[in-house]
Amino acid sequence: MTAWDSLYAKRAGRMRASEIRELLKLLDQPDVISFAGGIPDATLFPAEAFQKAYADILGGEEAGKALQYGVSEGSLRLRRWIVAHMQDLGVACGPENILVTSGSQQALDYIGKLFLSAGDTALVQSPTYLGALQAFNAYEPAFDRLGAGTNFAASEYTARAAEAGGSVKFAYLSPDFANPTGLTLDLEERLQVLSLAGELSCAVVEDAPYQSLRYDGDPVPSLLALDCDASGGIESARTLYCGSFSKSLSPGLRLGWICAASEVISRLVLIKQASDLNTPVLNQEAMARVAESVYETHTASTNAVYKARRDAMLAALERHMPQGTRWTKPGGGMFIWVELPDGMDGAALLARSVEMARVAFVPGSAFHPDGRGANTMRLSFSCADPDRIETGIARLGKVIAQAVTSAQHSAA
The missing domain is CATH 3.90.1150.10 (Aspartate Aminotransferase, domain 1)
Structure with missing residues (x-):
């Protein structure tokens, strides 16, 4: 044995x-x-919308393209829809700021791989999304608590990170209807997170799969939108926005995205190339059509x-x-x-x-x-x-x- x-x-x-x-x-x-x-x-x-989208693709001139390998960044048509969607959320960006992933879970894994060395610290809400803990845990970080009830100064986070053997690399949070608590950060709390990240010179990972599932009240600007406003645009922003089609249209197609500064996206593309080359083109093309028509x-x-x-x-x-x-x-x-x-x-x-x-x-x-x-x-x-x-x-x-x-x- x-x-x-x-x-x-x-x-x-x-x-x-x-x-x-x-x-x-x-x-x-x-x-x-x-x-x-x-x-x-x-x-x-929306099964009928997907059925029509797949039939249109496979029965038309683009069938071969949809069944072929694709670029690692993702389908241009889908990325253009995501760009328009992000602009609706107050984030001015282009296709170069988008990486399509196999669900936002893959996005979290790639972010952990890009930023975390053994002993580095990830700040997380407590409680937080279990899948994020699993994705980051493989890269051997320390976790420190972020949010309500902590009120730690940046110097305290820095000191504890040094004791753990590294530095604070990012703050991870789900600001809208979080899994598992269902809670939403108000505007002041979001600004506090961005301020703390600025003091720590670390990234912010905004996990937003539930943002579209609002039943009451007015939307609060996303962390990335606030960051872009304060920093002068997405290329200067420290926030990585992780979006997903899983809760809005279909989880089975395994489609999500990261929206961030192009320099960060270019690094994540290298990870994507080494991991699975590209997210399935057929699924991306179908999702683009469905999102355009019924989102x-x-x-x-x-x-x-x-x-x-x-x-x-x-x-x-x-x-x-x-x-x-x-x-x-x-x-x-x-x-x-x-x-x-x-x-x-x-x-x-x-x-x-x-x-x-x-x-x-x-x-x-x-x-x-x-x-x-x-x-x-x-x-x-x-x-x-x-x-x-x-x-x-x-x-x-x-x-x-x-x-x-x-x-x-x-x-x-």
Whole structure:
């Protein structure tokens, strides 16, 4: 037998399975009401628009081009749509500022590869997106906390980064309807992040897959738009914007993008060339056509559905959660973050909930690089209709209430 463990790189020891990907297996069990997967509802995908786009491409003169290798930067037609989209968000840019990636998850991996050496520090919100922690973790960084409740000065971050063996390379955050909390940074908080990054001379990674899923309130300018305004344009900006079509049109085509200064994009293109040469051209060409034809109308229609489901979950939480339970009230996105009563463990509650109530969620500790958040959980409302949400939250509330009662009896 080959002693594989002795052959793996040291960084392989930092790789961990995604709790969320494992929980997605529960979706195949019809009797389980799952609030675990942060995925869009497949019944809402614009399937007919994609069917027409693929038929038009493969039945026309561009079939050969679409089935061939492509440039690493991405399809020019798709990049031009992204440029127009970014301009709608207040970011003046050109195709040279765009790299098309195989989903925004690949974008995060490339950014980690480009910026992080072993011992460098990545600043992250706590809690933060589990997939980002996994993507960055392979490059052996230290993680430090960013955002509410920290109030650290730049000098403190610099000192801790030096102790870890490197420097602060970037601040990573999802400012709109974040996964997992559903929270959104206001204008002042965004400006504070950019100010801190300026003091640290580090990059800012703006992960924005949920930006288009707004149900309430007025949009807040993106970090990249604010950065461009303050610095004089995208070529002087320190922010890298990661966008995605996965939550708006289709995750199955695996299409995302990075928008940043052209010098940074040129470096990322080299990583793309060495990684997978190019994102599938056929998928890019189909996405460009669908985005051109239905993006605005489709987003509006799906947002109406998700808003109703969010409202149903918030109302159900009010009705069924026991005293001592608190939760966020997001203005968009797919998630509600729940703080459980003191002393309750989310992982233990999940096992009990699946066994007793056939309800699944994601325990909150998975979203912390340091294992905090044991008494929290993430609920997703995107794939359950209001009736199923009501049933599932009622069951979950009963399980939590029983756990509280049991703990009180044990303490007595």
